[in-house]
């Protein structure tokens with residue numbers, strides 16, 4: 640056996656080859672790496688980057704896009720929240736009216752006794 644070639648596909652200690660995964664962390668968005676598909680259920684922590692580190696520009700671009708998505712979601716949730724608060728207010732008002740009517744009826748009933 641000769642010395643291992645640099646070009647051979649990596650193999651973790653589980654013996655699985657070509658474990659290409661894609662990072663979705665904000666530090667390394669869409670950066671490909673090799674990793675064990677059994678991780679973290681076994682003790683194999685095989686890990687090696689395929690793509691070079693992202694430059695700052697790309698990271699900033701990714702985070703800006705994420706921020707826009709989150710802002711849109713936040714706006715939608717705020718609108719929904721306002722609607723629900725209005726609905727709740729109306730229900731509380733209706734409930735208070737019912738309570739007042741009930742008290743009024745009880746008073747009248749006592750007067751008839």
Ligand SMILES: [Zn+2]
Pocket residue numbers: 651652653654655675676677678683684685
């Ligand atoms: Zn493994």
